[in-house]
Amino acid sequence: xxxxxxxxxxxxxxxxxxxxxxxxxxxxxxxxxxxxxxxxxxxxxxxxxxxxxxxxxxxxxxxxxxxxxxxxxxxxxxxxxxxxxxxxxxxxxxxxxxxxxxxxxxxxxxxxxxxxxxxxxxxxxxxxxxxxxxxxxxxxxxxxxxxxxxxxxxxxxxxxxxxxxxxxxxxxxxxxxxxxxxxxxxxxxxxxxxxxxxxxxxxxxxxxxxxxxxxxxxxxxxxxxxxxxxxxxxxxxxxxxxxxxxxxxxxxxxxxxxxxxxxxxxxxxxxxxxxxxxxxxxxxxxxxxxxxxxxxxxxxxxxxxxxxxxxxxxxxxxxxxxxxxxxxxxxxxxxxxxxxxxxxxxxxxxxxxxxxxxxxxxxxxxxxxxxxxxxxxxxxxxxxxxxxxxxxxxxxxxxxxxxxxxxxxxxxxxxxxxxxxxxxxxxxxxxxxxxxxxxxxxxxxxxxxxxxxxxxxxxxxxxxxxxxxxxxxxxxxxxxxxxxxxxxxxxxxxxxxxxxxxxxxxxxxxxxxxxxxxxxxxxxxxxxxxxxxxxxxxxxxxxxxxxxxxxxxxxxxxxxxxxxxxxxxxxxxxxxxxxx
Amino acid sequence: xxxxxxxxxxxxxxxxxxxxxxxxxxxxxxxxxxxxxxxxxxxxxxxxxxxxxxxxxxxxxxxxxxxxxxxxxxxxxxxxxxxxxxxxxxxxxxxxxxxxxxxxxxxxxxxxxxxxxxxxxxxxxxxxxxxxxxxxxxxxxxxxxxxxxxxxxxxxxxxxxxxxxxxxxxxxxxxxxxxxxxxxxxxxxxxxxxxxxxxxxxxxxxxxxxxxxxxxxxxxxxxxxxxxxxxxxxxxxxxxxxxxxxxxxxxxxxxxxxxxxxxxxxxxxxxxxxxxxxxxxxxxxxxxxxxxxxxxxxxxxxxxxxxxxxxxxxxxxxx
Numbered sequence: 001x002x003x004x005x006x007x008x009x010x011x012x013x014x015x016x017x018x019x020x021x022x023x024x025x026x027x028x029x030x031x032x033x034x035x036x037x038x039x040x041x042x043x044x045x046x047x048x049x050x051x052x053x054x055x056x057x058x059x060x061x062x063x064x065x066x067x068x069x070x071x072x073x074x075x076x077x078x079x080x081x082x083x084x085x086x087x088x089x090x091x092x093x094x095x096x097x098x099x100x101x102x103x104x105x106x107x108x109x110x111x112x113x114x115x116x117x118x119x120x121x122x123x124x125x126x127x128x129x130x131x132x133x134x135x136x137x138x139x140x141x142x143x144x145x146x147x148x149x150x151x152x153x154x155x156x157x158x159x160x161x162x163x164x165x166x167x168x169x170x171x172x173x174x175x176x177x178x179x180x181x182x183x184x185x186x187x188x189x190x191x192x193x194x195x196x197x198x199x200x201x202x203x204x205x206x207x208x209x210x211x212x213x214x215x216x217x218x219x220x221x222x223x224x225x226x227x228x229x230x231x232x233x234x235x236x237x238x239x240x241x242x243x244x245x246x247x248x249x250x251x252x253x254x255x256x257x258x259x260x261x262x263x264x265x266x267x268x269x270x271x272x273x274x275x276x277x278x279x280x281x282x283x284x285x286x287x288x289x290x291x292x293x294x295x296x297x298x299x300x301x302x303x304x305x306x307x308x309x310x311x312x313x314x315x316x317x318x319x320x321x322x323x324x325x326x327x328x329x330x331x332x333x334x335x336x337x338x339x340x341x342x343x344x345x346x347x348x349x350x351x352x353x354x355x356x357x358x359x360x361x362x363x364x365x366x367x368x369x370x371x372x373x374x375x376x377x378x379x380x381x382x383x384x385x386x387x388x389x390x391x392x393x394x395x396x397x398x399x400x401x402x403x404x405x406x407x408x409x410x411x412x413x414x415x416x417x418x419x420x421x422x423x424x425x426x427x428x429x430x431x432x433x434x435x436x437x438x439x440x441x442x443x444x445x446x447x448x449x450x451x452x453x454x455x456x457x458x459x460x461x462x463x464x465x466x467x468x469x470x471x472x473x474x475x476x477x478x479x480x481x482x483x484x485x486x487x488x489x490x491x492x493x494x495x496x497x498x499x500x501x502x503x504x505x506x507x508x509x510x511x512x513x514x515x516x517x518x519x520x521x522x523x524x525x526x527x528x529x530x531x532x533x534x535x536x537x538x539x540x541x542x543x544x545x546x547x548x549x550x551x552x553x554x555x556x557x558x559x560x561x562x563x564x565x566x567x568x569x570x571x572x573x574x575x576x577x578x579x580x
Numbered sequence: 581x582x583x584x585x586x587x588x589x590x591x592x593x594x595x596x597x598x599x600x601x602x603x604x605x606x607x608x609x610x611x612x613x614x615x616x617x618x619x620x621x622x623x624x625x626x627x628x629x630x631x632x633x634x635x636x637x638x639x640x641x642x643x644x645x646x647x648x649x650x651x652x653x654x655x656x657x658x659x660x661x662x663x664x665x666x667x668x669x670x671x672x673x674x675x676x677x678x679x680x681x682x683x684x685x686x687x688x689x690x691x692x693x694x695x696x697x698x699x700x701x702x703x704x705x706x707x708x709x710x711x712x713x714x715x716x717x718x719x720x721x722x723x724x725x726x727x728x729x730x731x732x733x734x735x736x737x738x739x740x741x742x743x744x745x746x747x748x749x750x751x752x753x754x755x756x757x758x759x760x761x762x763x764x765x766x767x768x769x770x771x772x773x774x775x776x777x778x779x780x781x782x783x784x785x786x787x788x789x790x791x792x793x794x795x796x797x798x799x800x801x802x803x804x805x806x807x808x809x810x811x812x813x814x815x816x817x818x819x820x821x822x823x824x825x826x827x828x829x830x831x832x833x834x835x836x837x838x839x840x841x842x843x844x845x846x847x848x849x850x851x852x853x854x855x856x857x858x859x860x861x862x863x864x865x866x867x868x869x870x871x872x873x874x875x876x877x878x879x880x881x882x883x884x885x886x887x888x889x890x891x892x893x894x895x896x897x898x899x
Binding site for chain 2: 096097099104105175176177178231234235236251252253254277279280281283284285287288290291293294422423451452453454456457459460461462
């Protein structure tokens with residue numbers, strides 16, 4: 001058996017949004033923004049430390065009338081490319097200040113514009129060539145990368161096979177890298193030509209090519225990175241990559257300034273200076289965007305939807321995403337670890353009402369924690385979609401829910417504790433909804449709001465911070481195509497990479513099907529293996545998925561060209577940004 | 581300078597040092613005793629392994645007893661090293677220095693507003709009486725009940741969104757632009773204090789207006805304006821100053837609310853962020869800075885009061 005740790009999920013928690021536990025999704029993590037191997041980032045959606053500052057709160061829907069439904073067909077993954085130069089664009093980061101710009105050490109919306117990847121994920125989750133003009137399997141266990149001749153780092157030095165191997169080995173040899181899991185099936189790498197690297201695998205790996213389209217394939221200069229050591233990519237150090245923008249300055253607590261890389265292999269960006277401001281308060285960001293003082297931002301506060309929609313400064317763009325809101329068990333004992341209790345809670349929560357309340361309508365119901373957008377660009381999309389469509393859609397049935405509680409045999413007098421990151425408005429509303437749903441079926445839920453550092457500790461190896469809670473609510477996303485990140489992290493035994501499988505879920509069919517999905521070279525075969533695992537794990541609800549959230553972008557009317565899907569976390573989303 | 585003045589000055593300095601020392605102990609231990617672990621902040625974006633966590637704890641002395649950690653910290657501070665931020669990995673002094681200016685400017689701007697409008701409206705209410713007094717009374721009743729963040733929301737809505745007169749985000753560049761940017765934040769901070777100070781001023785003046793020496797002066801035919809300046813206001817000012825002084829010194833801490841609402845990168849918002857992320861070195865230094873500012877401002881006000889009215893200052897000391 002192979003150890004299929006994946007790691008890409010980013011987790012988040014704490015102060016920022018945690019990404020969902022689904023793999024790589026960015027839930028903004030609240031807390032551990034970093035630290036989590038799963039990078040579930042929890043969401044950026046809502047930072048808003050001061051719930052009180054809800055400028056636009058007057059529009060918060062208690063009841064659903066007045067919330068305009070979104071047609072999923074109207075989602076936009078990429079805006080038309082810009083045509084005119086712009087001196088400066090100011091971008092708001094509601095996710096807060098990046099912890100690092102080194103791929104694998106953090107997840108943020110800055111780094112993908114700096115460190116270009118071997119392959120490029122597009123807004124619609126298809127994959128195009130990047131620094132590698134070609135990167136693909138030549139046989140089931142051999143992957144060959146042909147570096148595009150003439151590609152250089154910002155300082156003009158060429159990107160060599162040595163740089164590629166150095167960068168990939170960083171992830172492979174460092175378990176704390178967010179991309180460690182992408183390399184677990186790699187046996188070795190070698191230079192096989194002037195511009196060629198060959199990677200040998202111990203088993204076929206259906207996820208590897210997709211991983212290279214994101215941070216796992218982002219290339220660093222070996223010489224520069226070795227010289228920088230620990231300060232690489234932090235506010236006190238530098239960075240040398242080959243992306244469309246180069247790092248100009250980073251003033252801690254204030255801003256990061258990028259300038260256009262005029263020698264970028266795919267054409268210089270039209271935006272000459274891209275300034276990122278750290279604005280972790282969602283309301284402050286909303287005001288700055290609506291006043292035109294900040295040009296754009298992702299992950300805007302859903303509560304301000306109507307203000308954005310009626311703005312004459314810019315427009316709100318909704319894009320496809322893998323992001324979702326969910327809650328799941330944190331330990332192997334207690335009622336939270338009982339699937340019947342989770343199923344009962346799921347039956348008690350009205351998803352549409354949830355979406356209208358928490359996301360202000362900017363999302364859609366989702367049947368399991370891996371969102372359909374994860375396979376949007378896959379050649380086997382039909383198989384994935386058919387498997388997904390066969391799943392039960394979440395609906396309300398209080399009688400069935402009460403019956404499940406009864407059948408569970410759990411002591412309902414013991415309150416269930418639900419942890420959420422303090423200050424995250426969406427998750428705080430989520431907790432309140434779970435709490436009232438639980439009450440309807442005879443369960444008591446207590447909300448445990450934890451400060452950033454405290455919430456982040458939940459995701460580390462030490463089980464102590466999880467012992468006095470039953471559930472944790474998070475949001476997360478996966479920023480590159482592929483379905484396996486979340487399932488591997490949440491469903492597999494810990495020794496196979498299930499680092500968030502805190503309830504010790506173990507189903508031999510799920511385990512073997514997921515392993516097969518990872519190691520089947522043919523896309524259709526991998527999809528079938530995944531679908532057969534999904535049939536079993538979806539009803540077990542290791543995460544009770546509450547909603548899929550659209551990727552939100554607010555952009556000033558003078559600008560266009562941004563990538564507006566969740567791929568923005570992995571792709572140089574500002575490459576085609578500029579004036580209309 | 582007389583010996584007693586020097587003694588007094590030394591006494592004040594000693595009290596300041598003692599206050600700072602005690603505060604540093606209290607702040608240090610309270611940060612460490614609150615839940616949460618700074619290790620995640622130190623590890624940055626990575627998910628630390630147990631070995632890495634051990635190494636981090638050891639490197640930052642987090643595995644030592646609290647008192648020993650305190651000694652390490654105070655030792656560094658006394659050698660002039662304020663420490664390095666866990667989160668930003670930058671020297672604490674480099675983080676605070678560029679932010680201090682904008683916060684100081686914001687607080688000064690707020691104080692100017694408070695003094696002009698707070699004392700001004702208090703005097704107006706006390707001297708004019710009648711409808712003016714009633715109006716000020718109603719306005720200050722509303723003002724006292726308005727928390728800063730509510731005022732911020734209203735200001736952003738009216739002056740930023742509807743009228744577009746003032747910027748609602750950031751601190752601007754250059755002095756004039758910065759003042760322009762700080763206008764709404766300063767008003768949002770000032771409203772509550774204006775109302776409060778207006779009330780104090782009014783009641784202090786009303787009390788003085790009924791005093792015997794004022795009646796005597798009136799009988800002697802001294803012009804009303806002079807009576808007000810020399811007898812009423814001067815006598816009321818120590819009370820106004822000492823009560824409002826302590827409140828205003830607290831503005832440095834409260835400024836965090838306005839800084840966050842308007843996206844101003846000052847020390848207030850830095851403190852809030854650092855506290856949430858358990859960035860101990862930053863929290864510790866900033867908290868002490870705030871305590872020191874508070875103590876120093878109060879001392880300055882004591883001195884001013886003593887100059888205006890030596891007797892009252894003496895009786896305050898003796899009390």
